[in-house]
Amino acid sequence: MAKLFTKEYHRSMPPCIYCKTEDPEKFKGVEHVIPRSFGTFGAKTPTLKCVCDDCNVFFMKELDQVLARETLEGVTRYKKGIYSREARPQTKLxxxxxxxxxxxxxxxxxxxxxxxxxxxxxxxxxxxxxxxxxxxxxxxxxxxxxxxxxxxxxxxxxxxxxxxxxxxxxxxxxxxxxxxxxxxxxxxxxxxxxxxxxxxxxxxxxxxxxxxxxxxxGKIDDTVKRALVKVLFNFAAYNLGAVEMLKSEWDMARNFIRFAGETLKGRVTQKPFWDGQETEKIRFLDDSYNLRIENQNGNVVGVLQFYNLFTYEFILLESYQIPPEQEVAYRFTPGQEPFIGRKMTMPQYLKMQRPE
Ligand SMILES: [Zn+2]
Known part of the structure; x- marks a missing residue:
């Protein structure tokens, strides 16, 4: 019985889902699914333990900062009262x-x-x-x-x-x-x-x-794309688990994010994120981050939308399916606990808030 908590147990911790390091000394921190610069979500702020400290630091410096300061989404957060610690002028926007x-x-x-x-x-x-x-x-x-x-x-x-x-x-x-x-x-x-x-x-x-x-x-260059796809990869890991993410099928996405490998297919649209009552013209007034992982035309697609701005869709995996019951959509509002929807179906609370 006591064996459950021996060293062996700890060593069975999965490798880093990005660089696959197995060094147990390198897992002291946690990776935030949504960069902390965009706020936190109460006690249920989603974090990952399966991202090593090296990757975590790399992401913070190379990708999260770009998303937070050099994108329309990043500067829109200032309008919502979420600020940076530095006044540094933008260079890409x-x-x-x-x-x-x-x-x-x-x-x-x-x-x-x-x-x-x-x-x-x-x-x-x-x-x-x-x-x-x-x-x-x-x-x-x-x-x-x-x-x-x-x-x-x-x-x-x-x-x-x-x-x-x-x-x-x-x-x-x-x-x-x-x-x-x-x-x-x-x-x-x-x-x-x-x-x-x-x-x-x-x-x-x-x-x-x-x-x-x-x-x-502004231009959505590969660095911005990597920063966006990283949020989706994190989100997929949060919902599907590290064992799934370590499969070789996810290597292309992993290498793109972590090592600037071959770029993933994606598109930017103004499509509403949630099906049903939301239309091109009617959007929800509250300011949140919407994330979704789903099977689409034989591929696994990640969709994200911040502040009702652009809807980004990326093919995370080609010719692959996740179990349909694992297709998932979340709505994150800073300072509140996240709401879970099912694929395109919006969470219950949104239906009640529909603007007339
Ligand atoms: Zn790593």
Missing amino acids: KFSLAESPEVGDFHGAAVAVDGTTGKLMAPPAQYKILNKQTGKHETYRENQLKDLKITDEVYGKPGERETGIIAPSHDALDAFIKKLHEAGIPYKEKERYQPPFVKAMEGMPDDGVSTLEVTID
């Missing part, structure tokens, strides 16, 4: 001020969101020029000026170019003009933005009064 009376000549200016407050930071010094071919304003920071080639066919003839300089302060403006000069970029003295604009921007992030519309440009 591009925010630019949309055209509006408040913004005036600043429209098109590149800005960033302060992750500790969810508010816009004052724009860094930049050169703005209208690309006549695309009809879009381009902005160039100090370190990008060297790559800028101004040609007549792209930007128009010298007298017809629409250009400007944006800077957070007078000193920054003067310093930036010097840099433009050094880079051989033509500008006219009258193109300098006047101090009142600069002042308005300086006051903007703190007074909490201005709400400015921004345009967000």
Whole structure:
């Protein structure tokens, strides 16, 4: 009887579901199915013990941070009051001020969101020029000026170019003009933005009064995909168990996530996540993360949707099926215990909250 708790028992712990290490010393922490930066879910916050500490640290640095800071989902969490610990500007997502009376000549200016407050930071010094071919304003920071080639066919003839300089302060403006000069970029003295604009921007992030519309440009690259698929793989492990995940059929997904191996097939849609009362137009107002694992056309597909934004579908396994009773859908709302649905059928509590 006592044998159940001998060392042998502990050694039978399964290997890491990502790198397959069996070193028992490397399982001190737990992996959160949904990165902690997106909140926790009470006593039932889903975690995994079958992910080793090396993989856990790797994911935190390489994938979770990208999902949390450099995606639409990541910055949307600021709107929900979930903040980062650092104010570091985004590098993959591009925010630019949309055209509006408040913004005036600043429209098109590149800005960033302060992750500790969810508010816009004052724009860094930049050169703005209208690309006549695309009809879009381009902005160039100090370190990008060297790559800028101004040609007549792209930007128009010298007298017809629409250009400007944006800077957070007078000193920054003067310093930036010097840099433009050094880079051989033509500008006219009258193109300098006047101090009142600069002042308005300086006051903007703190007074909490201005709400400015921004345009967000981003790309779902392989790193973002890996971060998303990792959440689904974690979710699959949470529901199907480590023994299932260690089967060789899951190797392609595992290698993609952990070692940047061959990419998985996937698509992004605006489809509603839950079948039934939810439609393209009617969505649920509460802000949650929806995850689902299901058999679809002979493959195992993982679906996720954060904050009613995009619906991502990935083929986790081709030509494979999980037992139908293990197809599962969950709805996670920060601060609340998760709700379990069955495949596309929404949880009972959602039916009661349907907006009229
Ligand atoms: Zn590992």
